Structure formats: structure tokens, C-alpha cells
Amino acid sequence: MGYRVIDSTFSAGHYYFSGNEAVAEGAIAAGCRYYAGYPITPSSEIMERISVRFKDVHGVFMQMEDELASICSVIGAVWAGAKAMTATSGPGFSLMQEAIGYAALTETPLVIADIQRAGPGTGQATKVASGDLMQAKWGSHGDYYIIALSPWSVQEMYDQVIDAFNLAEQYRAPVFIMGEEAIGHLRERIEVKAKVRVFDRIKKKGAPPFGTNQDDGIPPMPSFGEGEKLLVTGSTHNEIGIRKTDDPEVHSRLVSRINKKILNNRESIIQTGSYHLEDAEVIVVSYGFTARSALFAIEQLRKEGKRVGLLRLKTIWPFADEIIHDIGQKAKKIFVPEMNRGQIAGEIMKYATCEVIPYNQTNGEIIHPHQIIKEVRSIL
């Protein structure tokens, strides 16, 4: 129970993978043994690889009739004891939202890889965007909290999927890999290590599965078939799962706990990368594929003697509010390039005291380094 180190299912060494293939391999390494999905561009290669590789590891793969069935069967499998995931893109992610709220309220650990494409609507299925970040946070109705990670390389697609399963199991919450089409289809050399650190579900026979007096707010999680006579419901419930649909105190306590168990632990969840921040007057805050261009851009500007830096958000939710506040006190300006209409720039404005300058591109193309160099030069 808890963290342990196991042998990787894949031989250690270097591999040349696409981002989507790396998601499949990372999931298997993390112990994922149930996958249900529905085809959608640009994420389908994850499902295709899982369907082949699960034969080697005795996993259960189901191609379902739609995204609703995919996410719901994942939740069913998780309560039957599985580590489970699905992958999708914008339209499918929209269809999954109701069940994501169900997973949050029933504290069901699961992983969804959302390989983002240009929306809204059907949009441009083969083109890149980062337009689903607010949907990841608030897509389902009601107040809940989830964890969302933002990989910038094929290596990180592999590593973050393992992190995602561990965080999901540790915090009993849905965890999202907010990949983007450009990384899903990018091919890079990655390193697979011989050992993997995985978190196994905490079990405690007879303990209430939906309430705890522990400070971390995370109850142990039993599975079906263990004689616990479980009551799992998406209605408001007390600590043993009995429906309490008109008790204000029970609802308040439950909703508060499923939010706080993530927010109160955000310092240990949030991961960032810092580049040349010490003396930077302008700091670029970036994530996902765009952070690759941002790093190239600030390295170029540094060669010219410009005092610029980069803060890379590896974790989108929970948001790095305190870190943003700190850098905002030191820098004169924060520049935020995004492949959306300013979803994260708006968050940064909440916490930064300095000027925040959004740079938004929603044309289905990546933001190139030369664009960032030009814009940052103009505000230096």
C-alpha cells in the first residue's frame, strides 16, 4: 500500500515513440490494466497501442459505443479493483464531463488523456490547441477539484502518465493529461528506466470509504468483491455511502473535503520548471508544447543579454498561485503565450501583482519561437 518501486514492464533503454504511444506505455508501466475508449482524432493511437500491448500484460481493453460508455466503464472497472484510463480529444472530453463529476464525488481514481485539438465544436480535428484547460477544471457541474498535468515532450507524456496514476490513487481523484495534438503526434527519443515508482490504493478493512478524520482528507478505498458491501452513489452520501440528499451539513462536509484534499496538498502536487528567473525583468509563463518555443526564445534573448526568464507549468490544476505571486513581485512583466484565448493568463492575473501580457493564438498552429522573441522584445 502506498508507494513502492517495481520493475518496468518495458525493457529499460531508449525508444523512439510518438507522444501517444508514450502515453500507452506509461500507463502500462504505471499498472493500468483496464482501458475503454472511443476513436477520436488526434488521440486514437493511444487506444490502438493499448489494444495490442494489453495482450502482453493481461489487461482488459474495451472499445465502447461512445465516450459516455468509455468513461463510465472505466469507473466501474476502478471500483472492481483496476487502475484504469481512457483517452480522448475535445468533443469526447465534452461528452465525458458528467461522469467526471461523478468520479470526483465518488472519489474514483482514474486517468484521462485529453489530446487537445482546435475547437470549439468539431473545429479542426487534426490541428493543435490548448483550449480545454478551463473545461478540465470546471467542465462538470457543481464544485469539485481535479488534477491536470501539462506535458511538453514525448518523454514527459510517458513520465506524467505514471505520475497521473500515482496522483489519482493517492488523492482518489480524476487526473488529466492535458496533451496537445502537436505532442501526441511528435516523435522523439525517450528513456525508459528499469524501475517504476507506483502508488497502490490504500485499503483498510471496515473503514468508511467516503469519510476520514485524517488531516489529508483522503479515505481508504476498498473494491467490489471484498465483502465490504459497498454503497457507491453519485448522490450526496455520508461516510459509509448512504444517500443524504437533503442534509445541508453532509453535503457541505463532502463537497468541502473533495476540494480541500487536493487544494490543501497543492504544494506537494504542483511541479514547475524555472529557467533564468533570478534577475529576469520579463518572465514568460508557459506550459505544454508552447513552453518548448518559449524556452528556445528566452535562450536566444539571453544570448543578446536580455534579462528574460521562463516559468514552465508542469501542473495546471491545482494552479501554482503562490509561485506566480512570488515571481510577480520580482519581475516587471509576465508574458503568457497560449494556444487559446487566454485561459491561463486570466488565472495569472488573479495572483500576479505586476503587469500580465497575454499572447493568444487560435489558428490551429503552434506558436513559433520567433513569434515569442518578437513579442518579448517589444515589451522589454
Place this chain on the structure above:
Amino acid sequence: MARELEEYLRPGIDSTPFCPGCGHGILMNLILRAIDGLKISMDEMLFVSGIGCAAWIPSPNFNADTLHTLHGRAIAFATGAKMFNPQLNVMVISGDGDLTSIGGNHLIHTARRNIDLTVICANNMIYGMTGGQVASTSPLGALTSTTMDGNSYRPFDLCKLVLGAGASYVARYSVTQPLALVGAIKKSLGIHGFTFIEALSPCPTQFGRRNRYDSPADMLKNLMERCISREEADNFSDDELKDKIVTGEFTNE
């Protein structure tokens, strides 16, 4: 509920949530009677339900693992649990609106895959919990809170639908045919594959009040008069069959 079946109820449960005259209490009794008859341990059972009155038959009443899910998605949740842990004996119990309207796609696809689930559809021909709106199973002409002039659309024949989709075993009985219904549930639990039982269950509160049934007993009497066996149906003309409900077992053989 018969006293000898109380051991199957979760400790602390002392009443059902159903309206007076609702057929779901009878159905709850009959499901447990089938499990008792087969001596199946509740430790190996998983009951999955959706949203609506019938979804409250197992949750929280049955003393077993229960999964009370989203509206329409019970069969999809059940598929995940069964496929990952085939040792679980998985029974889905939910209503007609839940399983066949909002959840209709999962119903036909899971029948097509012949996943080893027992699905019991408590069919009261109306949306009971939300106030009596027309359902995909409401008879032509039925008065509901959204068809005050009578329902204009034909209902599904659920047994034909599920059989056509590829189920291993399909049966239809009313709660007024308790022995036949228990027999069908027992049979379905013994079949490895997708099995579907349409259990007709009266809703006096939402359907009866609007459709000229003076009492719950009238609804039960009406079901008893209208339900005929497949053998009896062979001797009826199409016109005579219009008002009848054909009950029995349906297979692809």
C-alpha cells in the same frame, strides 16, 4: 417483503422508498426470492443501477456491493466491473426510461457484445421520479404530464429490441405473475451471456392517476387481465392483441 428474506437487506433498512401501490416493492421481493432460491451468496453479487425509482431497488436496500450510477449509464458501469473482475455476479436493476431511452445505446451494444450481465428493467411505462412525463415505453394515447392530449408515438417493444440486438435470453413478465418472474430471474442468473428481463410494474402515482385507474388495485387487476402468454396469443387476432401484453420467454432459437 417476506420476513425470511430480511437477511438479504442491509442492516438498518426498515422501509422502502416507494409510493403506496408501487410495483417495485413486489419486484424487489421477487429478485431476492430468485437469489435465495439459487443460494447465491450476496458477497459475490454486484448490483448496478442508474437514476430513477427502480434504481433504488438495490441501492441502498440490498446487503451487497451496490453501484448507483449516472442516468442511463448503469450498463456501461456494469460492463467495466464485470470485464475487469469476471468473478463478480453482476445484476443491473433500473427503470425503462433509464435503460431504454437515455441508456438505449448501451443496452443494444452490450446485448450485441453478449456481456455476461443480468439486466432487470422495471417497466412502469412512465418517468415516475420526475413527475410523470411520457417515456419511450408509454402506450399510444397515454396521458402524461407532457402528453396531456395523449401520447402520439409508439412505444418500444423492449424484448424484440434487445433480442434483435443479440441477447442470449429475454423474458417479459408482470409483477402480477410472481412465480413466472422469479423463474425467469433464476434462469437468467444461470445463463452465461447477456440476459434481459422486462418486469412490468405499475406506477399508480404518476401513470394510474392520469389514466383513469381509481386505485393501485385497479392497476394490478388491469395488468392481470392484459398479460397473456405467448401460447394464448397464438389464438388471438391482431385486433384482439391490441390491448394485450404478451409475456413469456423470447430466444433467438
